Amino acid sequence: MADAEAKHPDYRLLLCCPSGLSPSQVSVEFSERYDRIPYPEISLENSISEIWDGRVQQNASLFNGKKFRYAGHIMHGGAGSDEKSQVCLNLGLTDYRDFYDPVLCQHTSSPLGNGAIIETSDEKIVVLQRSNNVGEFPGHFVFPGGHPEPQEIGIVSHQFDKDMDPEFINRKVSQEMFDSIIREVVEEIGVPEASLSDPVFIGVSRRVLNVRPAAFFFIKCNLDSKEIQQLYSTAQDGYESTHLYTVSRNDLKDMTSKMPGCHQGGLALYMLMVEALKDV
DSSP, X not given: OBOOOEEOSSEEEEEEEEEEEOGGGEEEEEOGXXXXXXXXXXXXXXXXXXXXXXXXXXXXXXXOOEEEEEEEEEEESOTTOGGGOEXXXXXXXXXXXXXXXXXXXXXXXXXXXXXXXXXXXXXOEEEEEEOTTSSSXXXXXXXXXXXXXXXXXXXXXXXXXXXXXXXXXXXXXXXXXXXXXXXXXXXHHXXXXXXXXXXXXXXXXXXXXXXXXXXXXXXXXXXXXXXXXXXXXXXXXXXXXXXXXXXXXXXXHTTGGGSOHHHHHHHHHHHHHHHHXXXX
């Protein structure tokens, strides 16, 4: 496992886990000290609302909501072996509106997204083309994904947890990291959950443009490309994309120029995993 700030014009690899980590190897510290810190200048803080209001007027499909804020991670053990590695993700709360502040600092929203590299039974990778109605990167190629959702596990603020065991909450948030990516895949491409392997965590990338981080996972699907294409037509969240492609690794590299930076980083994390498996 590597703690990386690899340089690329469109993304940064913040955390690389090329052998993949299971849920037992990924923990979370969820705390308000990892929340976004408001600007001391009222005018700067108000400008975030003004930017958001302007964007909503331009695109009515945008909506605000609570998200987990990625504030870093701590690695434990695993000297040279991911099998014994542990990583703790430091997460707070933020919301989607605050994401539209582009400055990278303690005031940054940094809402944590997620993405899945899905390998079909005929050894292709699933890629979606985003619709023109989405709030970010319309028409771009992306891997299926979205966000781990605080409200899925009953979190709307830090106030609710005053009488609860912090470790219990941390475990719930950690499990949501894995549950959410399965949920997003099922909703976006229409495959049944039973067709998917347990996800393994392969790292975190952050796009340079508006500094958004995303956690990436690798998942195998026991369906082939044709079967997935047929199921995609009935996907619950199919409106978010216009096409589903199943492509080879070589063809996938040709699509990266039209991917958001964090998804380019997701592909880089996947390729590191592929290279690591060659050495096993």
